[in-house]
Amino acid sequence: MSKIKVLQLHPDYNIRKMDISDLGEQLFKALPAERFETVTAFLSGKPGQGQPESIAHRSVYFGFSAAELKGLRIKALWLLYKFLKEERFDVVICNRYKPVNMMLTLARFLKITKCIAIVHGFGDYDRRYRKKQLARNLTENWVFVGVSAAVREYLIALRAGLTDKNTSYITNAIDLAAARDLMLDKASARAALGLSPDAVLIGAMGRLVPLKAHDCLINAFSGLAHEFPRSQLAILGEGRERERLEQLIAELGLEGRVQLVGFKEDALQYLKAFDVWTMPSLREGLGLALLEGMCAGLPVIASSVPAMLPLVQGAEGIAVTPGSVEELTAALRKYLEMTDEERKQAGSKVLDYVLNNHGIDEFREKYLQLISTGF
Structure with missing residues (x-):
């Protein structure tokens, strides 16, 4: 039986030396190596000398500049699309707004069984055009997860396609x-x-x-x-x-x-x-x-x-x-x-x-x- 291939996508390199409250790393610790193949990817940034890498089986650093991640993000979207198409992930986990936004655009053109959006706070989707984009691109393979019950309530109250069925919360924790x-x-x-x-x-x-x-x-x-x-x-x-x-x-x-x-x-x-x-x-x-x-x-x-x-x-x-x-x-x-x-x-x-x-x-x-x- 083949392993479930999981990508966790972050906006910036942010791995801590001590992963006690690094919840991206703690999430990957939940996945047994015999059942899952894990990849961590960062849209920008990379570790300097002496800085740690993710515990994932593999780390990818796209190295996009701030300018490349603004506006239409055409170059970034194209390179991310080619990476996803080649890798054929079963699950893509997106942390924070920018990776979620990009994956909402790309997932329609890829065969990904499950996309998980982790929302860390309030306000990301307050702007009208963001609500419209969310409602337009949301498909059945998406699950949104708030870091608290309050964030989940915020997401559902947007009335942009997020409901009790596709929106949950998992409270942040600490080792x-x-x-x-x-x-x-x-x-x-x-x-x-x-x-x-x-x-x-x-x-x-x-x-x-x-x-x-x-x-x-x-x-x-x-x-x-x-x-x-x-x-x-x-x-x-x-x-x-x-x-x-x-x-x-x-x-x-x-x-x-x-x-x-x-x-x-x-x-x-x-x-x-x-x-x-x-x-x-x-x-x-x-x-x-x-x-x-x-x-x-x-x-x-x-x-x-x-x-x-x-x-x-x-x-x-x-x-x-x-x-x-x-x-x-x-x-x-x-x-x-x-x-x-x-x-x-x-x-x-x-x-x-x-x-x-x-x-x-x-x-x-x-x-x-x-x-x-x-x-």
Whole structure:
């Protein structure tokens, strides 16, 4: 019996050295080698010296430029079509909008048993022409998978051909045992990040972009900084908002109290440095950074967006209205008023919740079933 041939298509090279929360890699770990032949392909980018490759049997790097992936994408579509026609995949899994969009165009001309679109957030199909293209090109061999129930509801509400029958969700997960083994203890993590060993440390992680609402978090912290002199705020991540956030920190007189730590490879290992974990995003598909902070056993504050609210409630954390500096301030105050031991107890409840509800085994099993059905 021949193996089921599976392609996973990504927009950019993004393989992590530690695949604990790299869900593309975790998905392939669900597929037994004796039953599946796996290929990972990236529309742009490739690993540099010392950077990892996918665990797939084979990796393909198309190397398309940004210009080639804009507009009609004629060259990129033609080369991708020739590759797909020659390889004859049984299953094609598309991560994020651009690969899904290209495959919706090409799949009509190819014999692919199953196309799976993984949708990581909201808004990809808000534009009218995108809805029309989706409705026009959607065929019976497509399945759309949201990373949360909220994303699934968003997709169905588009009324572009996505229904209960062809749209599901598989909640993001994390390899909890591996994550816990990777994490440094508090003192070592703080030393590695250059953070105070004695502070009550509030943490956040994510790209420095407006959607992540780090400015709201900094403003909320500014209202409490003098009242709680041991408190500090540190944000892991990099992005186009860095300069604006640095200006905000200076304007509020918070130099030395708020640190923009920057991007850190395998940042998960440093999360035990913190005493409180925050995720104030205005919108999220799920927010792996929230799960990673929960895995570190930290009490959590997160926006009450549909994708994160069940996690925060399940972990007995604090949910706040997106963009509300006032509610963020109140939530921070609640945790800062606690003793160190009380914060540890709150973090233990968070860890118990994530261990019981977001392990990697169920994630892998659901993808194995989805990909195997029909073969």
